[in-house]
Amino acid sequence: MVATVRTVLGDVPAGDLGVCDAHDHLFLRSPLLPGQELADREEAAQRLRSFRGFGGGTVVQWTPHGMGRGAGSLAGLSRSTGVHVVAATGLHQAAHYPPARLDLIRDGLASLFVAELTEGIGSTGVRAGLIKVAGAFHTVDAHARLTMTAAAEAHHRTGAPIAVHLELGTAAPDVLDLLCGELEVAPQRVILGHLGRSPDGTMQREAARAGAFLAFDGPSRAHHGTDWRLPEELAALAEAGFGGQLLLGGDATVPDTPGMPFLLRRLCPRLEEVLGAETMTAALVGNPARAFALGPVRDAWP
Template identity: 55%
Template sequence: MTPTVRTVLGDISPDEVGVSDAHDHLFISLPSLPGEELDDVVAARVEIDAFAALGGRTVVQWTPWGMRRRLEQLPTLSKQSGVHIVAATGMHRAQHYSASTLERHYDTLADLFVHELTSAPIRAGMIKVAGSFHHLDRHALHVMAAAAEAHRATDAPIGVHLEGGTAALDVLNLLCGTHGVPAERVILGHLHRFPDMRVHRRAAEAGAFLAFDGPSRAHHNTDWRLLDGIAALVDAGHTHQILLGGDTVTASARSTADGPGMPFLLGGLRPRIEHELGTDVATAIFTANPARAFAVHWRQP
């Protein structure tokens, strides 16, 4: 069976993925950032059009269930822009949900994830989960167990929000060691927030994809280490496991608000990577690697 990437308009061949933003948000609402919600359809269209104008072909929206991902808007945006959109199911950290919401859905998360991946009107193409800071709290353990169960039923990739860029090896021990998820189905996000090259190398040696995501927010004090982290992995022979995404999560970070936004990934970072690390590395990071990371042998439970 040929692996495919599940988009909001249906499954596509990895060859169709093209230049990708492997982790971003067109719509999201974070309770901790009132007034910064991404909920403007017109602004989302301008942002994705600007990405397309620079050669972008696919955007992976990591907004999980319950955080106003506006799934109903994504197919139209994809058709209008000509950009493939991969949506996410899954669950973020507990602080982003009300206690009543967690209580209603906590015991049926795996079923919810499987439904959204395989039988919902607009299907997700990945599962998003989240770690805590320097350890995995009870919520993370519970949600990751549900994600692993949903993966076993569907083969869906699991993207992991590492809150401080930390606990990457704990996540791999849990998902791969305890729950048997193949490492190549795990995408570790926000590693640039904790620029420990030894940890990055060990995660890569385990077989996971490593996502450096967040430059569209341009406020992390580790952003200047981004290319150093990528170069270290390239030098260690792990070019084909690196992903890059903008992770735009606030309205003020969009290019329409004079922030770097989604276009910065291709207009700002890609030329630097091509210049400093070579066009082959840039092609791997922006095109070949996302096609492999999100293409799976979908199962229908």
């Protein structure tokens, strides 16, 4: 059976993704980023065209439910630019939502995630292809436990992978203990984001040994002073035998971040000097094809 990835234009063979930006945003809004919304469709199209011009094939948008993910525009953008786009369901940290909104959906999160994965996001007909959730700083707080529990249920019912925002790169062991231990999600179905924001090599190797995919998505914001360590971090993981778990992304969250074109134009050539072509091809092509593929569905939950 051929593995498939659920894009906004339908399911495609995982091997057709090509070069993949494994974590980025075409559209995003949050009360924590007032006046810095990603909401311009033509700017999104231009970024996709530029990404395509540098050899890009797929962009995975991690913008979850309720954060202006532009679901109604994603199919048209994918079709017009020739770039595969994967959309997300899921929920971010509580601070990104009005409390009244969380109260309305809190008890039905798993059903919401499943519906957006299988039926579509609202009336757009666009189906999500992954579930995005978020940890807290050095811990899994009550909100994270709630959303991760719902994500695990949706995963078991649909086979969709789970992508995790690690706050400043922390709490990976706690996230994996919950998702892969208590909630029985296979670690190969978990993608840990922002690992480079906490340059803790011991923690990174621990997450790698657990079997999760490791997303390094910088440079993404100007104040991320750890981005300069990215080549040595990736080299250490590759030399330790974890090159098959590495993913790369641009993670543009506000208009002035360099994002997906910069990933291929500047960052990847720099990384290839250190890692070599084989490891870079794995990180950009082979690893994403496995990380974002739909997996088997469990018949019952729990």
